[in-house]
Amino acid sequence: MLRLLLKTHTNSSPPPGLTPLALAACLALAGPGSAWAQGQSQVGTEVRQIARPAAKTLSRTEADRNQPVLLDAASLSSRLDQETRAEGGAVLRRGDLTLKADSLSYHQATDLATAKGAVSIERDGNRFTGPELRLFVQRFEGQFLNPSYFFASNGAGGKAQQVDFIDEYRSSALAGTYSSCRADDPDRAPAWELSTRSIRLDFETNEGVADGAVVRFYGVPILAAPRLSFPLGDGRKSGWLPPKFNLDSRSGVEFGVPYYWNIAPQRDATLTPKIITRRGLGLDSEFRYLEPGYQGQVSLDVLPNDRITGHTRWAWGLSQSGTAAMDWRYQINAERVSDDIYWKDFPHGITSLTPRLLATDLGASRTWTPAVGELRLYGRLQQWQVLQDLDPAARIDTPYQRSPQLGARWSAERLPRGFDAGLSLEYNRFDLPRNAAPLPLPTGTRVHALGHLGWTLGDTGWWLKPRMSFNAASYQLDQSMADGRRSASRVVPTFSIDQGWLFERKTEYFGRALLQTLEPRLFYVRTPFRDQLGLPNFDAAAKDFNFDSIYTDNSFSGVDRVSDAHQLTLGVSSRLTSLRDGSELLRLGVVQRVLFRDQRITPEGTPNTQKLSDLLLLGSAHLSPQWWADGAIQYNSDLNRTVRSVMSLRYSPGPFRTINATYRLARGQSEQAELGWQWPLSGPAAGNNAESAVRKATGGSSCSGSWYSVGRVLYSMQDRRITDSLVGFEYDAGCWIGRVVVERRSTGRAEANTRWMFQLELVGLGRLGNNPLNVLRDNIPGYRLLREDRAALTDASYD
Incomplete structure (x- = not known):
């Protein structure tokens, strides 16, 4: 094997990577839809990132420009500063580019390489092979006849009749194909294949144009486009996306073809004309934006004439967040539909987790960090659209609306000597949605204050947390209460002590080194009885009775109800964890509450005279890599x-x-x-x-x-x-x-x-x-x- 080193002296800049490999982007994106692969490397993705454009670098460093050309072959012949011929396993290397052929000639003066017989170009795992190549190495200008290609990034490839490298930024291909399938029989087409009549690539404008693109699946054309343009790389490009269709028992077949509109680097839109066999023609649309001070998206779906209901059906949504003057942050989330049965007819058209309860929620807040603690001011406006059913038995209860909610919250979690404190003040105006269930519910305003002072003592193996808190509220109602009053107030104090221990020991089970823990816990609560029966209940609800809520000082969430308590919660849990990787193999727990007096304010509305609460049992096991088991039991003795x-x-x-x-x-x-x-x-x-x-x-x-x-x-x-x-x-x-x-x-x-x-x-x-x-x-x-x-x-x- 002979080797020859040729020093190049041209200052021309080579292309940004192996330009023929750009055919990967071309063919991977040249599907039947010019906007495929918006912000991704694959066609048809539904995720299209919008962002401020980043700087694009197309040229290499000066050191890379002056890389030498290295020739290896079984036989080498050369004329000084003119032509070098390589025969028998010829290899030309320049940087990370490798060119192989049976025979190869390189003209040093013109920088032209001519290769014949089993020609291949490789870079970064990507490979082009073919019978004949002419290439000006440094400026990457030339022609590759009948090349086949393989791209390491996705294990796909294809063939072309000819690839022309025009310059470092532009190239074209004739009769190109692309597929990730390998044909079992060379004479048979792969399972699926994308073919194009011709493709032109321009990396200066980041655009490719394909003529006659067809996708075939087992020889059957399933998508086609006479001409399409697409982005090269990770850019976004306006054009048609892959078709979408939906089939359900209420509407029949829904077919739509989205059009992606790349308005600007920070703004885009998607318009989807659609046809629903049982209902008619419609349009779905989405607009997204990312500006310096705010970002969000707006959607609007319209069915102008629903043939089943005889009227227009629509749904719109808005989501936006950002910053305003004086460092205020705000967020808007809203969703509305045309009618009460929209959630049944178009379940995939509603994004809310509660499809029969759609919110309009506007909020703003600002946070300060004074010398002690953190102060936060906030405001909120919350409205509901309730989708009621015609069947009275299927109607749902509606929550109150807050119009508005204004508040201030101060918290200090790390005061000297282990103390912590907090205070919250809030004003709310509560009313009901337009189509709320016909129940005699009061409306009005509430001003409340919540505060606490706590103290944390302890070490790594134990803790003790005494805490004093209060819940104060004042009401002004639109309707008279049972006793004729329209205003009322109350203050409920609470004292609690949380005590826990953590014991550990090393042990061995099932041939594995383990750490076993024993974790007893006591939680005492004392809250005096305050009569709240005649007061309105705007936002209080019963907490779920579980291992978390049993260690809290109130049986209600929200503000309007505070359960009286003179009780002690006793619990213990034990865990087995692996000393090797820290994974938890087994957890067991038991907890029960003891009442020292009857509880008069309860979620059930009747006094609780049961001295011992229901027993809660918890267990989880992961004793083998294949099996997981979890369980929780509430047992009434x-x-x-x-x-x-x-x-x-x-x-x-x-x-x-x-x-x-x-x-x-x-x-x-x-x-x-x-x-x-x-x-x-x-x-x-x-x-x-x-x-x-x-x-x-x-x-x-x-x-x-x-x-x-x-x-x-x-x-x-x-x-x-x-x-x-x-x-x-x-x-x-x-x-x-x-x-x-x-x-x-x-x-x-x-x-x-x-x-x-x-x-x-x-x-x-x-x-x-x-x-x-x-x-x-x-x-x-x-x-x-x-x-x-x-x-x-x-x-x-x-x-």
């Missing part, structure tokens, strides 16, 4: 039975294998069983054959991938029916993934909406159809996305 319980079991022996079972009981109210899962049914994943799974991940054209079942079923034992269900199948062929999911959700006592979701994911290109991934993640604990990073997989040949 007077009834000698369990009144509430939650038991769950999870089995997950490996990736994409999880089964969750949960049982919930609230005696006299509900009893439910829930089952959720993700599990392979057949194929390489079902056999857990890692080598086969990696082999399939490189792609293939035959239907020999892995089938998965996913689902969640919620069964009401009290009603003896399935209330909500989600069942689907996923097929992973390595280079493409198919999903079919059916969701059935109750919308009333005798009503339900069934929704079908279909998605085809072409790995390395994008996802087409209705996206069920968020639904699967939200409903199936432990669900994992089938798509994995293909960059680390074997670089399958596309020759």
Whole structure:
């Protein structure tokens, strides 16, 4: 093997990376939609980042410009400062660029390299191969005939008839293809393939233009565009996004094609014309902005003439946050719909977690840090749109509106000698929404003050926290109370002591070194009785009785109710943690409350004469990597039975294998069983054959991938029916993934909406159809996305 070092002297700047490799961006983005890959490296993503534009550097450093050219070959012949010929395994290297060929000639004066026979260019794991190449090395100008290419970033590649490198920023390709599938038979097309008649790339303007783009799936064209433009790299570009469709039992088929409008680096919009088979034509729109002092988004969905209801249907939403004068911060969140049954007809069109209770919430606050503690001023305006049902039995109670809420809060958590203190003052005006349930509820104003002074003593193994607090409120009502008054006030003081210990010892179970703890805790509360029966209740609600709330000094959340108390809570818990990695293997706990006198103000509205509260038991175990168990039980000794319980079991022996079972009981109210899962049914994943799974991940054209079942079923034992269900199948062929999911959700006592979701994911290109991934993640604990990073997989040949 002979080696020759040639020093180059040109000052021209080479391209930003190997310009032919820009074809990866071109073909990966040149799908049937000019705005694919907004802010991402894949086509069809629904996440498009808006941000202030960053500086773009296209040239390399001076040191890189003067890199020498190194030639290796079995035979070398050279004329000084003119031409060098390399035969037999010729290799030309310059920096991180490697050019290989059977024969190669390099003209030093013109910087022209001519390569023939098994030509390949490699850089950063990306590879181009072909029969013949002419290339001016430093300025990257030339022509590559019939190249094949492979991109390490996503394990995809393709072919082209010809690639022309015009200069360091511009290039073009004829008859290019792109796919992440490897054909089992060289004479057969891969499972899916993107083809274009021609592509032109311009890195100065960050734009590419493709003519005649077609996506074929098993030879069948599924998407096409005569001409499209797209961004090169991570930029955003206006244009059409992949189509979306939805299918449910109330509206039929909904089909829409989004158009992405890149207004400015900090502003964009998406407009989606759509057609719903049973209802008519509509338009969904979203506008996003990111300005120096504020940011947010606005959405508006309109169905001008719903053929079923005979009137216009709409929904709009606004979310904005920012800063105003004098360092005030504000936030606006609002959502409204046209009618009460919108949540039934268009469940995917409402973003609120409470689809029948839509908020308009405006808030502002400012924080100061005086010499002691922190001071915060705030204001809020909260309104509700309540979506009531025509069935009186299905109507919902509505919360009060705050119009407005004004307050000041001072807190000091670290005063000298372990003291802490806080004081909160607040004014509220409470009224009811327009279509509130017809109940005789009072409205009016409330001024309240909450304060506390605490003291913390202790060390690493114990603590003692005495605390004094008060709750004071004054009311001015629009209606008369039972005794004829329209104003009232009260002050309720509270004293509490929280005492706890932490004991530890090292031990060994199951052949593992463990740390075992014993954690006793006492919590005493003394609150005198203050009559609150005739006072309004604007925001107080019963706390859930659990391991957290039992260690609090009030059985109510909110301000308007304070439970009287002379009680002691006794609890103990124990944990086993691994000394090797700190993971918790086992937790057990028991806690109970002792009343020293009857409690007259209770969430139930009747005095509590039970000296011993219900016993709470808690347990969780993770004794093996595959099994998890959790449980909580509320046991009533007077009834000698369990009144509430939650038991769950999870089995997950490996990736994409999880089964969750949960049982919930609230005696006299509900009893439910829930089952959720993700599990392979057949194929390489079902056999857990890692080598086969990696082999399939490189792609293939035959239907020999892995089938998965996913689902969640919620069964009401009290009603003896399935209330909500989600069942689907996923097929992973390595280079493409198919999903079919059916969701059935109750919308009333005798009503339900069934929704079908279909998605085809072409790995390395994008996802087409209705996206069920968020639904699967939200409903199936432990669900994992089938798509994995293909960059680390074997670089399958596309020759």
